[in-house]
Amino acid sequence: MASAMQQVVVVWEWENSQHRWRPYSPQVVQLLERAFSKGLKSVFLGDAEPLLSNFSVHITSLRQLCDSSDREIAVRRQFYPPSSPAGRGAVWQWAGDTPSEWHSYDMDVQCLVETVWSMGEQTVDVSHVFPHLPYIINFCNLTQVKKTSGYVRQLRRAQQAAYPLTKVPADEFVFQPPTLEVTLDQLLLMYTSVVLPTVGVACCICRYMLTEPSSYGDDLVIQLNGCRHAIHLDCLRAMVESTNQVQYLQCPACQSIYGRKVGQQPPGRMSTRRLPIPLPGYDCDTIEISYMISPGIQGPEHPHPGRPYKVRGFPRICYLPSTTQGRKVLRLLEEAWRRRLIFTVGPSATTGEQDVVTWNEIHHKTELHGNDSGHGYPDPGYLDRVTAELARHGVQ
Ligand SMILES: [Zn+2]
Numbered sequence: 001m002a003s004a005m006q007q008v009v010v011v012w013e014w015e016n017s018q019h020r021w022r023p024y025s026p027q028v029v030q031l032l033e034r035a036f037s038k039g040l041k042s043v044f045l046g047d048a049e050p051l052l053s054n055f056s057v058h059i060t061s062l063r064q065l066c067d068s069s070d071r072e073i074a075v076r077r078q079f080y081p082p083s084s085p086a087g088r089g090a091v092w093q094w095a096g097d098t099p100s101e102w103h104s105y106d107m108d109v110q111c112l113v114e115t116v117w118s119m120g121e122q123t124v125d126v127s128h129v130f131p132h133l134p135y136i137i138n139f140c141n142l143t144q145v146k147k148t149s150g151y152v153r154q155l156r157r158a159q160q161a162a163y164p165l166t167k168v169p170a171d172e173f174v175f176q177p178p179t180l181e182v183t184l185d186q187l188l189l190m191y192t193s194v195v196l197p198t199v200g201v202a203c204c205i206c207r208y209m210l211t212e213p214s215s216y217g218d219d220l221v222i223q224l225n226g227c228r229h230a231i232h233l234d235c236l237r238a239m240v241e242s243t244n245q246v247q248y249l250q251c252p253a254c255q256s257i258y259g260r261k262v263g264q265q266p267p268g269r270m271s272t273r274r275l276p277i278p279l280p281g282y283d284c285d286t287i288e289i290s291y292m293i294s295p296g297i298q299g300p301e302h303p304h305p306g307r308p309y310k311v312r313g314f315p316r317i318c319y320l321p322s323t324t325q326g327r328k329v330l331r332l333l334e335e336a337w338r339r340r341l342i343f344t345v346g347p348s349a350t351t352g353e354q355d356v357v358t359w360n361e362i363h364h365k366t367e368l369h370g371n372d373s374g375h376g377y378p379d380p381g382y383l384d385r386v387t388a389e390l391a392r393h394g395v396q
């Protein structure tokens with residue numbers, strides 16, 4: 001039987017003297033991949049990267065050769081999932097000892113860092129997965145701390161060209177997700193309890209009575225610990241699997257969030273400053289928020305993985321009054337930004353244009369004045385409404 005094909009990212013890598021595999025740049029990989037698909041034997045790397053003009057790769061023997069010496073090193077053609085930084089046009093790097101010197105992590109380390117960052121976590125202990133790397137990464141201040149010495153280095157997630165995609169039989173490449181990923185069983189253990197079904201109450205997913213088995217045949221009933229809504233365990237499992245996310249549970253009856261909901265907002269920057277002028281309706285300073293997102297390539301969580309996403313009207317500038325409640329909303333918005341919930345990728349609600357970065361149901365005031373448009377002040381109910389919108393995303 002023919003195996004199903006799956007899309008993967010190709011990265012050619014070379015082995016350094018410490019036996020670690022280092023990725024070639026996307027440009028060199030494009031060159032190698034073209035030569036590989038044409039069945040060429042050998043490629044001069046200088047065609048893609050002038051710094052490598054002394055080197056060529058012998059494709060059939062997977063060796064990199066040097067013009068000026070006999071030194072040969074091993075080369076490999078490696079696959080990564082489209083959700084890896086290589087597939088998203090991103091690269092994780094640590095700062096070297098001189099200014100503007102940045103070094104890329106090995107690709108498998110980058111995959112781990114990207115996954116944890118995508119989940120909205122604040123820190124990751126890299127040594128749990130890679131024992132030879134005694135580092136703790138902190139995503140809040142973008143630093144890497146060496147556990148053995150306490151030495152701190154800066155860290156960054158830079159944009160670069162994406163690596164090429166190719167299709168391989170599904171059984172040829174099985175990506176092992178990092179063990180840090182939350183599993184559905186962990187969520188069930190933390191946020192639900194098995195209960196006896198109440199007579200006369202229906203499952204709010206399948207609508208069968210809870211005293212009857214679910215449409216999947218099993219009759220185990222669970223209750224969400226906070227809101228106490230009861231559902232068939234099988235129905236909840238099927239619902240979670242169909243949405244393909246296991247970072248959090250959402251009650252199908254009242255929409256309460258259990259766990260950390262993380263969105264699909266592309267990378268970018270959020271900054272704030274204080275303006276010494278009052279908004280209409282307030283007599284205090286104003287908080288100005290600036291969101292910046294640059295164009296990039298869609299990941300597997302987006303509507304069209306591998307295609308570019310477009311940005312319109314960035315940086316987007318928004319305003320809050322600097323009252324106690326306004327500053328609380330700012331802290332919630334910062335949390336929502338870290339969890340990648342402020343923007344999403346999809347069709348524009350106003351123009352219908354596909355694959356654009358759009359607001360994600362958390363309303364912002366993009367004008368100082370202008371009550372008629374609804375985008376400005378005065379609007380006495382705004383802070384309460386946006387607080388409720390954030391709560392619906394589990395940010396409170
Ligand atoms: Zn059910």
Ligand SMILES: [Zn+2]
Pocket residue numbers: 224227228229251252253254255256
């Ligand atoms: Zn509920």
